[in-house]
Amino acid sequence: MADVARLAGVSSQTVSRVSNGFAGVTEDTRRQVLAAMRELGYRPNSAARALRRGEFRTLGVITFSLSTMGNIRTLEAIATSAAGHGYAVTLLPVAVPTQDEVNGAFSRLGELAVDAVIVIMEIHLLDAATVSVPPGVQVVVADSDAGDRYPVVDTDQAGGARDAVRHLLGLGHETVWHLAGPEDSFAAQRRADAWRTTLTEAGRPAPPPVRGDWSAQSGYRAGLLLADEPGCTAVFAANDQMALGLLRALHERGRRVPEDVSVVGFDDIPESASFLPPLTTVHQDFAEVGRLCVEGVLSKMREGGDTGGGSAAGGHGTTLVPTRLVVRQSTARRGG
Amino acid sequence: MADVARLAGVSSQTVSRVSNGFAGVTEDTRRQVLAAMRELGYRPNSAARALRRGEFRTLGVITFSLSTMGNIRTLEAIATSAAGHGYAVTLLPVAVPTQDEVNGAFSRLGELAVDAVIVIMEIHLLDAATVSVPPGVQVVVADSDAGDRYPVVDTDQAGGARDAVRHLLGLGHETVWHLAGPEDSFAAQRRADAWRTTLTEAGRPAPPPVRGDWSAQSGYRAGLLLADEPGCTAVFAANDQMALGLLRALHERGRRVPEDVSVVGFDDIPESASFLPPLTTVHQDFAEVGRLCVEGVLSKMREGGDTGGGSAAGGHGTTLVPTRLVVRQSTARRGG
DNA sequence: CCAGCCGATGTTTACGTAAACATCGACGGG
DNA sequence: CCCGTCGATGTTTACGTAAACATCGGCTGG
Numbered sequence: 001m002a003d004v005a006r007l008a009g010v011s012s013q014t015v016s017r018v019s020n021g022f023a024g025v026t027e028d029t030r031r032q033v034l035a036a037m038r039e040l041g042y043r044p045n046s047a048a049r050a051l052r053r054g055e056f057r058t059l060g061v062i063t064f065s066l067s068t069m070g071n072i073r074t075l076e077a078i079a080t081s082a083a084g085h086g087y088a089v090t091l092l093p094v095a096v097p098t099q100d101e102v103n104g105a106f107s108r109l110g111e112l113a114v115d116a117v118i119v120i121m122e123i124h125l126l127d128a129a130t131v132s133v134p135p136g137v138q139v140v141v142a143d144s145d146a147g148d149r150y151p152v153v154d155t156d157q158a159g160g161a162r163d164a165v166r167h168l169l170g171l172g173h174e175t176v177w178h179l180a181g182p183e184d185s186f187a188a189q190r191r192a193d194a195w196r197t198t199l200t201e202a203g204r205p206a207p208p209p210v211r212g213d214w215s216a217q218s219g220y221r222a223g224l225l226l227a228d229e230p231g232c233t234a235v236f237a238a239n240d241q242m243a244l245g246l247l248r249a250l251h252e253r254g255r256r257v258p259e260d261v262s263v264v265g266f267d268d269i270p271e272s273a274s275f276l277p278p279l280t281t282v283h284q285d286f287a288e289v290g291r292l293c294v295e296g297v298l299s300k301m302r303e304g305g306d307t308g309g310g311s312a313a314g315g316h317g318t319t320l321v322p323t324r325l326v327v328r329q330s331t332a333r334r335g336g
Numbered sequence: 337m338a339d340v341a342r343l344a345g346v347s348s349q350t351v352s353r354v355s356n357g358f359a360g361v362t363e364d365t366r367r368q369v370l371a372a373m374r375e376l377g378y379r380p381n382s383a384a385r386a387l388r389r390g391e392f393r394t395l396g397v398i399t400f401s402l403s404t405m406g407n408i409r410t411l412e413a414i415a416t417s418a419a420g421h422g423y424a425v426t427l428l429p430v431a432v433p434t435q436d437e438v439n440g441a442f443s444r445l446g447e448l449a450v451d452a453v454i455v456i457m458e459i460h461l462l463d464a465a466t467v468s469v470p471p472g473v474q475v476v477v478a479d480s481d482a483g484d485r486y487p488v489v490d491t492d493q494a495g496g497a498r499d500a501v502r503h504l505l506g507l508g509h510e511t512v513w514h515l516a517g518p519e520d521s522f523a524a525q526r527r528a529d530a531w532r533t534t535l536t537e538a539g540r541p542a543p544p545p546v547r548g549d550w551s552a553q554s555g556y557r558a559g560l561l562l563a564d565e566p567g568c569t570a571v572f573a574a575n576d577q578m579a580l581g582l583l584r585a586l587h588e589r590g591r592r593v594p595e596d597v598s599v600v601g602f603d604d605i606p607e608s609a610s611f612l613p614p615l616t617t618v619h620q621d622f623a624e625v626g627r628l629c630v631e632g633v634l635s636k637m638r639e640g641g642d643t644g645g646g647s648a649a650g651g652h653g654t655t656l657v658p659t660r661l662v663v664r665q666s667t668a669r670r671g672g
Numbered sequence: 673c674c675a676g677c678c679g680a681t682g683t684t685t686a687c688g689t690a691a692a693c694a695t696c697g698a699c700g701g702g
Numbered sequence: 703c704c705c706g707t708c709g710a711t712g713t714t715t716a717c718g719t720a721a722a723c724a725t726c727g728g729c730t731g732g
Contacts, residue, residue: 001718011682016720024680043446047386048718050449051687056383058426058449066402066412076402079429088448089427090394093415110379112424113386113394113449216610245610274552274581276612337688347712352690360710384688387717 001042008036019044050113059297060114062092062105064121068214069269070155070187070286071120074142077290078118085298090114094121109137116297118142119150122186138300140293145186151300152318153292157187157266160282160323161194164236164264167280167325169202171262172334173234178209179222179246181238185214191238191266207232214238216245223249226261233261233334240265240272240281247275247330258332268326278328288321337378344372355380386449395633396450398428398441400457404550405605406491406523406622407456410478413626414454421634426450430457445473452633454478455486458522474636476629481522487636488654489628493523496618496659497530500572500600503616503661505538507598508670509570514545515558515582517574521550527574527602543568550574552581559585562597569597569670576601576608576617583611583666594668604662614664624657 005012010029017025018033025033036042050056059082066072079089090112094105102121109117116138139150168176178195181188192209199206210225212218219242226232227250237243243265247257255261257277265272265281272279296319341348346365353361354369361369372378386392395418402408415425426448430441445453452474475486504512514531517524528545535542546561548554555578562568563586573579579601583593591597593613601608601617608615632655 012718013683013720014681016718017681020720026680029680045387045718046447046449047383047392048687049720050383051381051387051689051717052719052721054687056449066408072402072408075427076429079427083429091411091415091425091427093412093419111382113382113392216607220610241607241610244607248610248612248614251612271552271577271580271607274556274577274584276584276587278584348688349690349713350711352688353711356690362710365710381688384717385690387687387719388689388691390717 001044003040004033004036004042007040008033055115056113057086058088058090058114059294060090060092060109060112060117062094062102062109062117062119062121064094069267070143070284073286074120074290074293077287078294079290081291081294085294087115087294087298092117116140116301118293118297119144138297140296140300142289142293143187151296153289153296154318154320155284155286155289156320156323157190157284158194159320160266160284160325161191161236162198163323163325164266164282165195165198166202167327168234168236168262168264168331169198169204171234171331173262174231174334175199175204175207176234176236177207177226177229177232179219179226179235179237179242180209180211181242182213183211188214188238195236212238212242212245214241216241216248218242219245220249222246224253226250227253227255234263234331235261236264236266238266240267240269240279243272243279243281243330244275247277247279251276258330262331262334264325264331273328275330277330280328280331281326283324283326285321285323292319292321337380339376340369340372340378343376344369391451392449393422394424394426394450395630396426396428396445396448396453398430398445398453398455398457400430405603406479406620409622410456410626410629413623414630415626417627417630421630423451423630423634428453452476452637454629454633455480474633476632476636478625478629479523487632489625489632490654490656491620491622491625492656492659493526493620494530495656496602496620496661497527497572498534499659499661500602500618501531501534502538503663504570504572504598504600504667505534505540507570507667509598510567510670511535511540511543512570512572513543513562513565513568515555515562515571515573515578516545516547517578518549519547524550524574531572548574548578548581550577552577552584554578555581556585558582560589562586563589563591570599570667571597572600572602574602576603576605576611576615579608579615579617579666580611583613583615587612594666598667598670600661600667609664611666613666616664616667617662619660619662621657621659628655628657 001012001015005015010033014025014029015033018030061075061078063071082089092105094101119139119141120143122143141150141152143154144152165176176199178192180192196206210222212222219237223246226235235246237246243263246263250257250261257263265279268281268283272281337348337351341351346369350361350365351369354366397411397414399407418425428441430437455475455477456479458479477486477488479490480488501512512535514528516528532542546558548558555573559582562571571582573582579599582599586593586597593599601615604617604619608617
């Protein structure tokens with residue numbers, strides 16, 4: 001910076017002003033400084049900048065393995081949205097989802113060059129985590145349930161599940177079976193709860209749910225069970241991958257979809273439109289989730305609020321992004 | 337830090353030594369300092385650290401949208417591997433893959449707190465990019481072709497394609513059709529080239545390739561064409577998503593897989609084992625790709641080598657990670 | 673015509689850390 | 703018994719930037 005100042009014949013302070021786009025600099029001077037910067041290939045040193053300003057312009061994202069579509073899409077949206085606000089995104093992978101690992105990630109956080117943190121985590125571990133977030137670092141949680149400790153942004157999973165079940169009931173099915181996700185997943189729990197509630201409200205019996213682990217393989221295994229249930233004419237699968245395995249199992253057992261059995265998925269992964277048959281499923285707007293997460297932490301930072309912990313910190317609500325039922329060809333009128 | 341020093345009754349320099357695990361500190365003193373750090377909740381300021389040390393302990397990853405499985409897996413492996421080396425990973429999303437955007441990402445790089453860069457990019461844009469990497473910032477490229485400017489790590493796509501084609505020929509098929517990826521993709525190009533070469537070497541005619549855009553939808557459209565080709569008994573699809581669409585098209589046109597037509601995919605996405613029928617495909621080890629990328633940049637940093645540009649910079653090779661053919665049920669002996 | 677004011681620019685300083693150098697005490701060999 | 707040496711610790715300084723304050727000229731209005 002000193003070199004630039006010398007070459008442009010100004011003080012380093014003026015260079016700083018130009019570099020930060022401040023007013024109070026003559027157009028002439030500004031041009032001269034810019035020319036000098038180009039000539040010398042000057043790049044502001046972000047470390048010094050961060051040190052001086054006390055902020056890094058960086059968001060940290062804590063996440064488990066990027067294996068689910070939702071996490072990936074959310075992450076992508078976070079990165080894009082953050083970039084739009086002039087923020088970078090630093091990834092904080094937690095390899096093995098154990099309590100210790102999560103705590104570890106949170107503690108490493110303190111040494112990390114990060115102004116705020118977004119947690120994408122759907123496992124129950126967050127609850128018990130000894131979260132020692134450095135003061136001043138704001139937290140927003142996606143796809144989870146943080147109690148009241150942090151704001152949460154999520155898709156309206158209950159609404160989506162309700163729509164799926166009502167769609168099937170509306171097609172004349174007696175009741176709807178459920179291929180659920182793993183027990184330790186908030187998302188799976190919420191979808192299962194909404195499924196049961198919707199059935200109960202409609203006065204229908206709720207068959208015992210079959211449980212998978214989100215994978216297509218587990219969906220296949222569950223499907224083999226469901227295929228042998230004579231009364232099973234409609235299944236709501238907690239995600240598209242399991243729905244895919246379910247379709248294969250039904251096909252192998254000679255039960256036609258949608259003629260004999262109707263299937264609804266959840267997620268609307270791009271491939272689901274090409275399943276056999278194309279899958280009716282619940283679309284989630286992860287881009288919006290990511291965007292809202294970024295907006296959330298940034299606005300919290302501006303307010304400079306406290307980092308939870310306070311007893312009546314308040315204001316920590318859950319923001320729900322609407323879902324949308326996409327009807328394709330895997331559902332039909334009963335006996336259709 | 338000063339506070340910690342005061343509380344522990346030592347100088348700030350000693351605190352620094354403890355904080356960095358240096359030798360030359362009595363066990364007694366060390367304990368005292370650590371106690372003081374805990375009591376005050378001290379966290380080293382990474383900005384000041386980076387300023388002083390001249391390095392950020394951070395890797396930048398430039399990537400297009402995280403839409404392909406390969407990119408995601410690679411990114412994940414990079415993040416994990418980097419964490420193992422004490423490095424953080426900063427994401428640099430390039431929203432719209434235009435030449436300008438890529439240039440922009442590279443120029444923003446200079447202001448970013450990053451010691452080295454890994455580029456995950458399969459489009460041809462990299463070639464022409466006016467890459468002005470700040471001096472001292474090392475670059476490694478994944479899943480692309482950087483000419484000789486940068487080291488490249490990639491899966492052995494040619495080998496995988498060759499294995500796929502030979503597998504099909506070995507099953508007695510006269511020739512193998514190809515459902516190719518988009519023209520501007522290096523990966524698609526390499527797979528198509530290997531497919532053609534392998535056929536030629538075997539003395540078989542190469543039918544005109546049908547082109548898709550990686551999506552299942554495009555695979556479906558292409559499949560409708562291929563289904564009408566009477567001589568088409570074996571298809572090598574450039575990725576699993578397109579293979580999925582192809583399977584649907586063949587099914588709709590009444591051509592059975594694998595009895596009438598054998599299909600091989602590429603990528604081995606988790607769902608491919610649950611396709612109808614389970615897909616024979618080429619498995620790629622993206623975790624290894626990511627790991628090698630990190631090793632690559634780190635070792636380049638240690639050497640402190642020049643940032644390309646030098647005429648005889650040399651040593652910029654391509655590292656290939658082996659692929660593996662996974663045989664499932666979508667391929668069978670001709671007429672089988 | 674001059675006081676005051678404002679806009680443009682320069683000067684000083686502090687951010688938190690770690691390298692380089694300085695100091696100080698203890699211990700051992702001549 | 704003294705000096706050299708070495709290990710433990712303290713002191714000084716610089717990293718690159720930007721806020722705060724200082725300065726300096728020109729312009730406006732009484």
